[in-house]
Amino acid sequence: MTSYFWFVAKRAVLLVAVIFFGVSATFFITHLSPISPVETALGRIANQSSFSPDAIEDMRRVLTDLYGTDRPLLQQYVTFWQKLAAGDLGPSLIAFPTPAMTLVMQALPWTVALLVVSTLITFLAGNLLGALAGYFQNNMALKAFGVVAVVLQPIPYYVVAFVLLILFGFVWPVLPISGGYAMDVAPGWTLDFMWSVALHAILPAVSLVLVGFGTWFLGMRALVSNVVTEDYVTYAELAGVKRSTIMGGYVIRNAMIPQVTGLAMNIGTVFSGTIITEQVFNYPGLGSLLIDAVFGGDYALVLAVSTISITAVGIAIFIVDLLYPLIDPRVKAE
Amino acid sequence: MFAVLRDLVRYNNEFAIGLVLVAAIGIFALASLFSPVDPNLIFTTIPDQPPSAEFWFGTNSRGQDMFWQLSEAFRNSLVFGLTVACISRIIAITVGLLSGYLGGWIDRVLMFVNDIFVAIPIFPVLVLFYFVLRSDMNTVTLALIMACLGWAYDARLIRSVALGLKHREFTRHAVFAGMSTRKILLQEHLPFVMPIVFATFMNNMLWSIGLEVTLAVLGLTDINTPTIGTVLYWANSHSAMVVGVWWWIVIPVVLTALTFLGLFLLAVSTNEYIDPRSRLRRMGV
Numbered sequence: 114m115t116s117y118f119w120f121v122a123k124r125a126v127l128l129v130a131v132i133f134f135g136v137s138a139t140f141f142i143t144h145l146s147p148i149s150p151v152e153t154a155l156g157r158i159a160n161q162s163s164f165s166p167d168a169i170e171d172m173r174r175v176l177t178d179l180y181g182t183d184r185p186l187l188q189q190y191v192t193f194w195q196k197l198a199a200g201d202l203g204p205s206l207i208a209f210p211t212p213a214m215t216l217v218m219q220a221l222p223w224t225v226a227l228l229v230v231s232t233l234i235t236f237l238a239g240n241l242l243g244a245l246a247g248y249f250q251n252n253m254a255l256k257a258f259g260v261v262a263v264v265l266q267p268i269p270y271y272v273v274a275f276v277l278l279i280l281f282g283f284v285w286p287v288l289p290i291s292g293g294y295a296m297d298v299a300p301g302w303t304l305d306f307m308w309s310v311a312l313h314a315i316l317p318a319v320s321l322v323l324v325g326f327g328t329w330f331l332g333m334r335a336l337v338s339n340v341v342t343e344d345y346v347t348y349a350e351l352a353g354v355k356r357s358t359i360m361g362g363y364v365i366r367n368a369m370i371p372q373v374t375g376l377a378m379n380i381g382t383v384f385s386g387t388i389i390t391e392q393v394f395n396y397p398g399l400g401s402l403l404i405d406a407v408f409g410g411d412y413a414l415v416l417a418v419s420t421i422s423i424t425a426v427g428i429a430i431f432i433v434d435l436l437y438p439l440i441d442p443r444v445k446a447e
Numbered sequence: 448m449f450a451v452l453r454d455l456v457r458y459n460n461e462f463a464i465g466l467v468l469v470a471a472i473g474i475f476a477l478a479s480l481f482s483p484v485d486p487n488l489i490f491t492t493i494p495d496q497p498p499s500a501e502f503w504f505g506t507n508s509r510g511q512d513m514f515w516q517l518s519e520a521f522r523n524s525l526v527f528g529l530t531v532a533c534i535s536r537i538i539a540i541t542v543g544l545l546s547g548y549l550g551g552w553i554d555r556v557l558m559f560v561n562d563i564f565v566a567i568p569i570f571p572v573l574v575l576f577y578f579v580l581r582s583d584m585n586t587v588t589l590a591l592i593m594a595c596l597g598w599a600y601d602a603r604l605i606r607s608v609a610l611g612l613k614h615r616e617f618t619r620h621a622v623f624a625g626m627s628t629r630k631i632l633l634q635e636h637l638p639f640v641m642p643i644v645f646a647t648f649m650n651n652m653l654w655s656i657g658l659e660v661t662l663a664v665l666g667l668t669d670i671n672t673p674t675i676g677t678v679l680y681w682a683n684s685h686s687a688m689v690v691g692v693w694w695w696i697v698i699p700v701v702l703t704a705l706t707f708l709g710l711f712l713l714a715v716s717t718n719e720y721i722d723p724r725s726r727l728r729r730m731g732v
Contacts, residue, residue: 130559131566138567139575146579263461267711268704269657271664275679276700279688331715378565378600385570389661403571404665407578415578422571430566 117438128431135423139416140193144186150412151176154206157410179203180412202417207409213417216402221421223293224398227314228387228429231321232380238322239329240372244365246330247337258330266327270386274320274393281316289313293397317394321386332375336368370441377433384426455720462716468709472702476525479518486511486519486673498694505694508685517699520673521706527590527659527674528652534594535651536644539601544632544640546602547609558606564599572596573658577667585669589662593655601647605640612636642721649714653707660703675703 143150154176159169177183180203181192196202205213239262246255265273282290294300294309340346341364349359388400395401399418406414455462484491490510498505504513546557576592577584612618612635621631656675662668663676666684670677678699682688687695 127559127562127566131563134563135567138572142572142575142579263711263715264704264708267653267657267707269660269707271657271661272700272703275664279696283688335719381566381568384568385658385661388570389665392665403574404667407574407667415575419571419575422568426568427566 120438121435124431124434128427131427131430132424135427136197136420137190139419139423140190143412143416144189149182150180151182153410153412157206197420202420203413205406205414205417206411207405207414213411213413216414217399217417217421220397220399220402220418221425223396224387224391224400225425227317227321227391227396227398228384230314231318231325231387232376232383234318235322235325236329236372236376239326240333240365240369243330243333244337244360244368247334247368248341248360248364250338259334262327262330265323266331268324270320270324270389271393273324274317274390277316277320277323278393288316290316291395313394313396317387317390317396320390320393321383324386325383328375328379329372333368333372336371337364340364340368366440373433373437373440377430377437380429380433381426384422384429451720455716459716459720461712462720465709465712465716468705469713472521472706472709473525475518475702476522479515479522482515482518484512484515486516487671495690495692498698504698505692507682507695508687508690508692509681513694513698516673516678517702520675520678520699521702523586523673524656524659524675525652525706527586528656530587530590531594531597531655532648532651534591535598535601536648538594538598539605539647540637540640540644542598542602543605544609544636547606548613548628548632548636550613554606558603561599561602564596565603567596569593569596570658570661573662574667577662582669584667586672586674589659589668590655593658597651597654601643601651604643604647608640608643609636612639642717646714646717646721649710649717653710653714657707675699 151173155169155173158164158172164172181189184192200214202213204210205216208216242255242258246252246259249255278290281288289295289312293313294306295313298306298309300306346359346363349363387398388403390396391398391400392404399422403415403418403422405411406418456466479486488511492502492506492510492512494506494508494510496502496506502512502514504517506512507516542557542561546554546561573589573592573596576589580588617635618631621635626635659668659674660676660679663670663674664679664683666680668674668676670680679696682692682695682699685692685695687693
């Protein structure tokens with residue numbers, strides 16, 4: 114048990130480090146740049162209507178005070194962490210005066226739900242079929258899956274999502290291609306609303322599953338085809354152990370270990386894919402928010418989305434790491 | 448080296464297909480060196496012409512010949528991928544070999560940094576860089592940034608091989624013979640990790656070109672340099688699918704898919720070649 118404790122402690126230190134360095138990086142990337150958030154905001158406001166020079170000077174003072182850009186960098190950095198700890202990164206510019214954090218928290222559940230559901234489907238289906246394909250190497254149907262996986266796996270998330278959009282938007286319009294739920298349904302815990310949400314999630318989820326499937330399928334197939342040549346598997350077969358028991362208890366159990374490590378390392382990439390997919394299908398998650406913020410020159414919102422993304426991905430990796438000892442007993446035994 | 452290639456082509460269909468695809472795309476991209484039109488100019492020809500004998504890939508709504516446009520785009524994208532892959536390989540090899548050979552606290556520090564790089568989602572960071580740099584963001588800057596972000600996973604792979612090499616007899620001989628650490632790593636250990644470097648090189652190109660496509664399609668790169676992504680960006684911004692200029696979208700998407708498939712097959716088959724068990728199985732020994 115103590116070794117499990119140390120394992121968790123080490124992972125927790127890494128989690129803290131990831132969040133600390135990631136969030137610091139976002140701060141310094143944005144603050145060391147010559148572009149001032151105050152001037153960007155002023156430029157946007159002054160473009161929309163004309164103001165007297167005095168009014169602009171007033172606004173500049175208020176905005177400088179708001180962003181604190183007149184203070185030394187180190188002090189800004191400390192203030193940034195204090196504000197972040199309080200969950201307040203200032204008001205968003207594109208949805209003024211809603212706090213940026215509120216917008217992020219509204220978008221976060223959409224992204225998390227999409228990410229978790231599609232990752233679970235991809236991971237389970239890919240590993241199960243991959244294991245079968247590695248064990249029954251002459252099965253034609255499983256070989257066909259292999260070809261599909263090889264062809265789909267290298268294609269960028271964007272292209273797959275875009276092809277689905279064309280297919281279901283122009284060629285065969287049966288599924289909703291835009292938004293998180295239908296316009297005529299009021300958000301709430303009603304059956305109508307949830308049905309609408311599920312329908313709208315199909316295409317984004319399917320495009321994530323299609324791209325992700327190959328990684329797990331090909332990886333698992335290669336691992337299993339190596340494990341089945343091990344002596345203990347031959348021994349179990351000769352001893353007359355049931356095939357399903359060999360598969361579940363001996364082959365998959367051993368081949369799963371690197372796959373779970375892979376899952377932890379893969380979450381960041383999948384998260385990036387989710388952001389892009391959301392953008393294609395106009396899904397109301399973090400991705401769409403981030404792109405809107407960038408094009409709106411919304412400093413606070415960009416910072417809020419980046420910090421929350423890094424934190425969320427770090428926590429997700431931490432959770433997967435905690436599951437690791439359940440699959441690999443050696444971590445506990447050492 | 449040549450014998451390895453010959454064996455791969457002879458015994459590994461995937462490698463052969465991958466090689467043909469990548470070579471075809473490479474020739475297509477190199478054709479842009481002899482382009483009769485400047486691909487950076489717009490309205491040099493009649494807009495919206497479907498593919499024909501004169502315009503093989505049609506022309507787009509910006510009055511560009513899609514054949515030469517795509518040729519230039521693929522060259523830029525491939526050069527971009529090669530740049531990122533080369534620079535990030537250098538970082539990955541340095542970190543991996545040093546970490547594996549030296550061990551101790553250097554190893555721990557390097558792998559800690561490595562774990563952080565693996566865990567940070569790269570796409571939001573790249574978007575952040577665009578947000579800050581805006582019009583200063585060009586292909587070279589983007590390549591440098593992505594190279595600095597894309598080495599971590601492969602460094603760990605190289606380290607795992609280097610760890611095994613450290614305790615081999617020849618390493619001990621080299622140490623006793625008075626070879627410097629730099630020489631041991633470069634002359635003795637580097638050849639052993641080269642197969643992994645090749646396989647990950649292809650994967651890294653896939654990753655970087657894929658990310659560039661994504662960023663460009665969203666308009667988050669220099670949209671005036673023709674690349675695979677910016678071609679799609681302009682097609683989208685002219686609603687090519689809606690107005691019926693389908694070749695503007697379909698041809699780039701198909702060519703991109705072929706490029707990615709080719710690179711991926713090369714990566715997979717080299718990976719398989721590294722594992723002697725599967726290599727022998729394929730040769731039927």
